[in-house]
Amino acid sequence: MNRDTLTALLQARKHGTACALVRDLKAGSQSIVFIDRKEGTLALTPSQKSLVLEVISEDRSGRLDAPNQDLFVQVFNPPMRLVVVGAVHIAQALAPMAVLAGYGVTVIDPRGAFATDQRFPxxxxxQEWPDDGLMALKPDRRTAVVTLTHDPKLDDAALSVALKSNCFYVGSLGSKKTHQARLGRLRRMGFSEAELGRIHGPVGLTIGALTPAEIALAILAQITQVRRQGPAALGAAA
Amino acid sequence: MSTPNPYPGEAREDILAEAARWLDAGKGVALATVVTTWGSSPRPVGSQLAVDDGGRMIGSVSGGCIEGAVVKEALDVIGDGKPRLLDFGVSNEQAWEVGLACGGKVQVYVERLG
Incomplete structure (x- = not known):
């Protein structure tokens, strides 16, 4: 890989631009394919290019099928995102764990006493109201949203935005009783049972977690399960 | 309010960025990438390992089973600039002294950077 290609890949990552590096494993030539353009010396036919774009949208790196098996497509999508609502003690453990797992993490909390750089280096x-903050982030199918404030004013505001998005995971901290009360409030706001069924509550896998770090671990494990096995697997395991 | 960066932070261990820093420091660098896997394999397609001419490495292409052999090849690639496609696995006919304990097979592409 020449230096220009490497620089272009690093730039794309910095700007959160989806692209793929396509290498001809026999010839050694390569190109970067963006949604709207191609850079590099490897020529691609229109049909090869559309195959590459398909691979990017499916986020599935690999060699193409015959007769294009010499082409290896490596997808560079922007990182998955985790939005945590509530700059609370559990969030202090969850944020760095999620960063290690490869997520770009944003913590939203309008309360200045909680949302400080010292607590979240x-x-x-x-420092926004959760619905405004979450809406500005435009949650998509590569985004997980977790609410941790325990305060209905804040959590419900975030959930009402999350449930209208196609984020892949929604989780909300609270006991079974708290969760039932939450579902009742959201129902009165007009959310359907199918929409409410997207909320993982009580949040996290059932591993007997007690401390903030353990609860963060249970939450990240559940996000991982939904991401890798889909919501169906979660239902089957419950 | 200002528009927040939708993709904050250096979210992951950034192997390519580190490899670029090594290049800028004048080191010879090779990049190994998992391009195919069969059966049980520890690291998915697209996983990368960067190696410099002093044998320093970042990232992985397996659970530690084949890294030693890949580093050896990477040093040759840094030397002659010719990319190589390496096969590792239990039914491998090439005379590799290493293998994947898990019984899987992986194909690793090693190329020189810069």
Whole structure:
């Protein structure tokens, strides 16, 4: 890989631009394919290019099928995102764990006493009302949203935005009783049972977690399960 | 309010960025990438390992089973600039002294950077 290609890949990552590096494993030539353009010396036919774009949208790196098996497509998508609502003690454990697992993490909390850089070194903090903050982040199918404030004013505001998005995971901290009360409030706001069924509550896998770090671990494990095995697997395991 | 960066932070261990720093420091660098896997394999397609001419490495292409052999090849690639496609696995006919304990097979592409 020449230096220009490496620089272009690093730039794309910095700007959160989806692209793929396509290498001809026999010839050694390569190109970067973006949604709207191609850079590099490897020529691609229109049909090869559309195959590459398909691989990017499916986020599935690999060699193409015959007769294009010499082409290896490596997808560079922006990182998955985790939005945590509530700059609370559990969030202090969850944020760095999620960063290690490869997520870009943003913590939203309008309360200045909680959302401080000292409590969240290196994490993007948004001191905003949760619905405004979450809406500005435009949650998509590569985004997980977790609410941890325990305060209905804040959690419900975030959930009402999360449930209208196609984020792949929604989790909300609270006991079974708290969760039932939450579902009742959201039902009165007009959310359907199918929409409410997307919320993982009580949040996290059932592993007897007690401390903030253990609860964060249970939450990240559940996010991982939904991401890798899909919501169906979660239902079957429950 | 200001528009927040939708993709904050250096979210993952950034192997390519580190490899670029090594290049800028004048080191010879090779990049190994998992391009195919069969059966049980510890690291998915697209996993990368960067190696410099002093044998320093970042990232992985297996659970530690084949890294030693890949580093050896990477040093040759840094030397002659010719990319190589390596096969590792239990039914491998090539005379590799290493293998994957898990019984899987992986194909690793090693290329020189810069």
């Amino acid at each position: 290196g994490v993007t903090l948004l």
